[in-house]
Amino acid sequence: xxxxxxxxxxxxxxxxxxxxRPGLAQRHDPGEVEAxxxxxxxxxxxxxLLDANYRAFAAEVAQINQWDDHEVRNNWYPGQILDDARYxxxxxxxxxxxxxxxFHEWVPIGDDRxxxxxxxxxxxxxxxxxxxxxxxxxxxxxxxDPRRGLLGxxxxxxxxxxxxxxxxxxxxxxxxxxxxxxxxxxxxxxEGVAQGDAGAPLGRELEFAEVLRTAQRRGVRGIVFxxxxxxxxxxxxxxxxxxxxxxxxxFWEFVxxxxxxxxxxxxxxxxxxxxxxxxxxxxxxxxxxPMEGFQHFGEIEIDGPSGDLTVRLRDARSAxxxxxxxRPERGPKQSLGAGSPHR
Numbered sequence: 544x545x546x547x548x549x550x551x552x553x554x555x556x557x558x559x560x561x562x563x564r565p566g567l568a569q570r571h572d573p574g575e576v577e578a579x580x581x582x583x584x585x586x587x588x589x590x591x592l593l594d595a596n597y598r599a600f601a602a603e604v605a606q607i608n609q610w611d612d613h614e615v616r617n618n619w620y621p622g623q624i625l626d627d628a629r630y631x632x633x634x635x636x637x638x639x640x641x642x643x644x645x646f647h648e649w650v651p652i653g654d655d656r657x658x659x660x661x662x663x664x665x666x667x668x669x670x671x672x673x674x675x676x677x678x679x680x681x682x683x684x685x686x687x688d689p690r691r692g693l694l695g696x697x698x699x700x701x702x703x704x705x706x707x708x709x710x711x712x713x714x715x716x717x718x719x720x721x722x723x724x725x726x727x728x729x730x731x732x733x734e735g736v737a738q739g740d741a742g743a744p745l746g747r748e749l750e751f752a753e754v755l756r757t758a759q760r761r762g763v764r765g766i767v768f769x770x771x772x773x774x775x776x777x778x779x780x781x782x783x784x785x786x787x788x789x790x791x792x793x794f795w796e797f798v799x800x801x802x803x804x805x806x807x808x809x810x811x812x813x814x815x816x817x818x819x820x821x822x823x824x825x826x827x828x829x830x831x832x833p834m835e836g837f838q839h840f841g842e843i844e845i846d847g848p849s850g851d852l853t854v855r856l857r858d859a860r861s862a863x864x865x866x867x868x869x870r871p872e873r874g875p876k877q878s879l880g881a882g883s884p885h886r
Contacts, residue, residue, distance in 0.1 A: 577616065577629050577630070578642075579630055579631065579632050579638055579641070580641065581641040581644060581645060584614075584641050584642045584644075584645035584646075585645045585648065585649065587645070588645060588646075588648075588649035588650070589649075607661060607669060607671060607717065608650045608652060609657065609671060609672070609673070609717060609719045610643070610646060610657040610673050610675050610676065610719070611675065611719050611772075612675060612719075612734075612772075614642045614643070614645075614646050614675075615635065615638050615639045615642040615675075616635070616638065618681065618728045618734045619635050619638070619639065619675070620635070620675075620678045620679065620680050620681055621635070621636060621639065621676070621677070621678060622635070622636065622680065623635040623636075623680070656673075657671070657673035657675075657676065658670075658671055658672055658673040658698050658701065658702075659671050660705050662711065663711075664711075665710070665711060665712065666711055666712040666713060666845045666847070666850050666852075667711050667712070667713050667715065667845055668705075668709045668711040668713070668714050668715070669715045669717055670702060670705055670706070670714060670715065670716045670717065671717045672694065672698070672702070672716065672717060672718050672719065673694075673698060673719075674693045674694065674718060674719050674720050675719070676695075677692075677693070677694060677695030677697075677698060678692075678693050679691040679692060679693070679747075681728045681729075681732040681733060681734055682731075682732055682733070683731055683732065683733065683738065683746075684732075684733035684737075684738040684745065684746035684747055685738060685740065685745045685746050686745070686746050687745070687749075689749050689750070689753075691746075691747070692747050692749065692750035693720065693736065693747050693750065694750055699750050699753065699754065702716075702754055703753070703754055703757050703758070706754070706758050706761075706763045706766065707757070707758070707761045707763060709763070711765070712765050712845075712850040712852075712871050713765045713767055713845065713850075713852050713869075713871075714763065714765050714766050714767070715767050715768075715769060715843070716766065716767070716768045716769070717769055717770075718768055718769070718770045719770065719771065719772060720734070720735040720736060720770065720772050721735060721736070721737075721768075721770045721772060721773060721779075721796065721798055721810075722736050722737070722751060722768055722770070722781075722796055722816060722818075723736070723737055723779060723781065723796065723812050723813050723815070723816055723818035724737060724773055724779075724798070724810040724811070724812060724813070725737045725738065725739045725810055725811045725812070725813055726772065726773060726810060733746070733747075735747070735772070736748055736751060737812075737813035737815065738813065739811060739813055740813065740815070741787055741813060741814030741815060742787050742815065743787055743788060743815070744787075744788050744815055745815075748788075748813075748815055748816075751816075752788055752790070752791075752816075755788075755790065755791035755792075755816070756790040756791060758791070758792070759790055759791050759792050760790075764792070764871075764872040765871065765872060766792075766794045767794060767795050767796075767797070767852070767869070768794065768795070768796035768797070769796075769797050769799075769841065769843070770796060770797070770798050771798065771799060771800040771801070772800070773798060773800070773807065773808050773809075773810050774800055774801045774804060774805065774806050774807040774808060775798070775800070775806055775807060775808035775809060775823065775824060775825035775826070775837065775839070776798055776799045776800065776822075776823075776824045776825075776839035776841065776856045776864065777797075777798040777808075777809065777820055777822060777823045777824070777825075777856075778795065778796075778797055778798070778820070778821045778822040778854070778856065778865060778867065779795065779796040779797075779798070779812070779818045779819065779820055779821065780793065780794075780795055780818070780819050780821050781793060781794050781795070781796065781816050781817050781818050781819075782817045782819070783817055784817065785814070785817035785818075785819065786814065786815065786816050786817025787814060787815050787817075788815055788816055788817075791816070795854075795867075795869065796818070797841055797843075797854055797856070799839045799840055799841035799856060800838075800839055800840075801833075801838060801839070802838060802840065803833055803838065804833065804838075805829075805830035805831060805832065805833070806825065806826040806830070806831040806832075806833070806835070806837035806838065807825070807826070807829050807830060807831075808823070808825035808826070809823045809825040821865075821867075822856065822864070822865040824837065824839065824856070824858070824864050824865075825837065833859075836858065836859060837858075838858065838859040839856060839857065839858055839859070839864075840857055841854065841855070841856050841857070842854070842855040842856075842857060843855075849870075849871075850870075850871040851868050851869065851870055851871070852868065852869045853866060853867070853868045853869075854866060854867055854868075854869070
């Protein structure tokens with residue numbers, strides 16, 4: 544266990560170098576063993592604390608934690624009935640209730656509701672999403688029903704209204720699933736927002752089209768997505784000039800992970816919102832061991848006087864693989880920045 548979370552040791556060191564910077568634990572995977580009882584879910588959180596690097600990270604780095612699929616089981620959704628011999632309890636809603644209790648006991652976030660806004664002065668508001676509790680079932684994700692989705696109506700309205708009211712330079716949306724990457728769940732179902740159809744929004748893309756359209760119409764600027772889930776790191780620029788859906792302003796999405804797990808990717812990009820991969824660091828084969836080096840974390844630093852937002856994507860040694868600096872918007876169009884690889 545002493546070697547298990549060496550990346551976290553380096554991440555904690557980076558945080559000490561920037562005193563006062565809020566930390567963001569984008570995805571909280573409590574453990575690797577299948578759990579189903581409350582005691583087992585609690586045990587997953589306790590297990591991680593056996594590692595000295597993890598304990599040091601938890602003691603030294605402020606965290607914003609999110610509810611994720613691995614709190615319960617991989618790719619779960621409400622109402623799911625399992626066909627899995629490893630489980631005696633097949634009702635995922637029962638498992639989710641136990642896992643949620645353990646999560647709130649071990650990862651106190653100050654509220655029973657996972658989605659929330661955290662403000663850090665004039666330059667930063669963080670919108671933490673819950674893309675699990677209100678999620679619809681994993682199917683082919685090509686429906687036209689606007690009442691379905693990942694967020695649910697209440698959270699969707701909260702996000703739209705919060706973005707509209709925010710006066711922060713940067714509105715960082717912490718999403719536990721990426722916007723433009725196709726994340727399959729088996730042969731035909733989809734786990735995430737996209738489904739690989741590069742045309743007009745379908746399925747779960749509909750609610751994010753509403754968020755982006757409304758933000759544009761209300762003059763909201765400075766939206767940045769940060770996400771994980773797919774077990775590699777990447778930088779995606781989204782531009783309506785490349786998109787099938789045009790009613791939004793350009794923005795960035797930064798993907799980073801995993802902290803200590805098998806590495807995968809890269810996933811296919813869906814063209815609906817016009818993403819382009821500006822940088823990708825992924826293993827040559829699926830489920831690469833953490834010892835092979837494809838472990839990552841991201842770093843965001845905002846300059847106080849200028850409001851410039853710099854993103855650095857780092858590897859397990861803390862080496863910068865790629866970076867870009869975004870400037871606050873002062874004209875009618877958003878500058879996407881250029882980005883630079885680090886050799």
